[in-house]
Amino acid sequence: MSIENVGNMNKMLSNYSTQDWTKSAAIDQASLPKFNELNPNLAQGAAAPQSFSEIMASSLAEVNNMQVEANKAIQKLASGQTKNISETMLAVENAEIAFKTMNQVRMKVIEAYKEIMRMQM
Amino acid sequence: MDLLTSLKISSSGLTANKKRMAAITSNIANAQVTRTAEGGPYQPKEVVFGSEPARESFAEILEGQLEEKAQTVHATEIANSRKPPVLKYEPNHPDANAEGYVAYPNINTMEEMANMIEASRAYEANINAMGVAKSMAMKDLEIGRN
Amino acid sequence: MKIDDKTMQALTASLKFRQLRQELHASNIANAETPGYKAKKLDFEEALARALDVDDQLGMKTTDSKHFNVGGGGFNNLQPEIYEDSNGIVDPTGNNVDRDQEMAEMAENKIMYDATVQLINKKLGLLKYAIGSGQ
Numbered sequence: 001m002s003i004e005n006v007g008n009m010n011k012m013l014s015n016y017s018t019q020d021w022t023k024s025a026a027i028d029q030a031s032l033p034k035f036n037e038l039n040p041n042l043a044q045g046a047a048a049p050q051s052f053s054e055i056m057a058s059s060l061a062e063v064n065n066m067q068v069e070a071n072k073a074i075q076k077l078a079s080g081q082t083k084n085i086s087e088t089m090l091a092v093e094n095a096e097i098a099f100k101t102m103n104q105v106r107m108k109v110i111e112a113y114k115e116i117m118r119m120q121m
Numbered sequence: 122m123d124l125l126t127s128l129k130i131s132s133s134g135l136t137a138n139k140k141r142m143a144a145i146t147s148n149i150a151n152a153q154v155t156r157t158a159e160g161g162p163y164q165p166k167e168v169v170f171g172s173e174p175a176r177e178s179f180a181e182i183l184e185g186q187l188e189e190k191a192q193t194v195h196a197t198e199i200a201n202s203r204k205p206p207v208l209k210y211e212p213n214h215p216d217a218n219a220e221g222y223v224a225y226p227n228i229n230t231m232e233e234m235a236n237m238i239e240a241s242r243a244y245e246a247n248i249n250a251m252g253v254a255k256s257m258a259m260k261d262l263e264i265g266r267n
Numbered sequence: 268m269k270i271d272d273k274t275m276q277a278l279t280a281s282l283k284f285r286q287l288r289q290e291l292h293a294s295n296i297a298n299a300e301t302p303g304y305k306a307k308k309l310d311f312e313e314a315l316a317r318a319l320d321v322d323d324q325l326g327m328k329t330t331d332s333k334h335f336n337v338g339g340g341g342f343n344n345l346q347p348e349i350y351e352d353s354n355g356i357v358d359p360t361g362n363n364v365d366r367d368q369e370m371a372e373m374a375e376n377k378i379m380y381d382a383t384v385q386l387i388n389k390k391l392g393l394l395k396y397a398i399g400s401g402q
Contacts, residue, residue: 071274074386075319078277080312085382092389099393124286127293134297170301175294190349191294194301243299246366250293253377257289260384265391 056109063095063102070095124261126175126191127254133193134247140196141168141240145233152228155216163226164201171197202227276342277319278387284311284347285380291349292373295364302360306369311347318342 050058073091076082144166154163172192204227212221288309298304355363 071272074274074390075277077386078274078281078383079316079319081316085378088386089382092386096389096393100396103397124289127286127290130290130293130297134293137297170298172294172298172301172304175290190307191290192298192301192304193294194297239300243296243366246296246299246370247293249370250296250373253373254289254293257286257377257380260381264384264387266388 056105059102059105063098066091066095066098124254124258128251130175130191130193131247131251131254133195135244135251137168137170137194137196138240138244138247140199142237142244144168144199145237145240148226148228149230149233149237152226152230152233155214155223155225162206162224165204165226165228167200167202168196169198169200170194273319273342275387275390277315278383278390280315280318280342280345281311281383282380282387284309284315284345285376285383287347288376289373289380292369292376295369296366296373298362299364299366299369300360300362302362304362304364306352306355306364307349308352309347309349311345314345314347318345 070091073082073088077085077088082088148165151163157163172194175191175193206224207227208222208224210221211217211223214223217223288311291307291309295306352363355365357363
């Protein structure tokens, strides 16, 4: 499994942004790094390519943020502050898909690591 | 949880409206009756509704949050209408009195028909409420099923 | 993603209150012709919103870990407000129930109830998925 797929996963995660139903947590597409240019030894200031672990960490934070926003949307619906059921359902569904995608990414990454470790040197 | 109380309330509404329908159809059928077993013309029937707290036992009231708020309805009284009979001048009628007047029940058939439509709508509304309570209870069974 | 976080508590509380509201609707519809009966209503949304404190705007801040969190998380003591509707046209027998409005509100309550059950299912489903590690 090439690392490019992980990059695509990342982009897919960012596409399920929360812009549709809340005003916060706007995901800035421009700052997502390109995996092909990854080189931890190059330090170019603020635009330095991030390491893979940092990318995973930030994606995790985004997925968690989506969960938080989905919870807020549910609370607003339950307490009657909004009557827009479709918005709430979409938010919850998005958060769930993001979470499940993240989980799949995690499993693939672990599998790739195990595969690499199995390589005879 | 308390949807069973909801069913009890709606079914009390159904029963009360059925009694009202019975009274209305009796009135319409007997609108021209001048001779009854008790003597005199037919007495139009009217149904009076009253409400009672839905939870009757003290234990139910203690554990329920609504206390006596939700009310069942009962047809508390099926009374004879107090409208006086209508007198019509028909000297040749077998039931005419000494002056030649016959006493007819004071029943306005149009009014009774309107009441019947109203009772029918009330019946449907109660059926609707019962259906909603039942489907909410069925929905409860789906919690956790995915 | 806790089992008993604020959102789940809000959802289960709203289930309970909507059932009570259905009782009142059934009572109003059954008594739509009873003389002297006034329509009854149940409001729980405000109490729930206060307990939820969705945007952290209503709660009081604590500066020490030993301070009690006043005003938050009181889901067990939520009291709905049950009152008699003073609006509405009172007919000659003293009854002010509008049966069509009751039916409309009952339909809305039912839809929101279904939505609440769906949301509970979604949250539980996600939890189960996480437990089963997505296999």
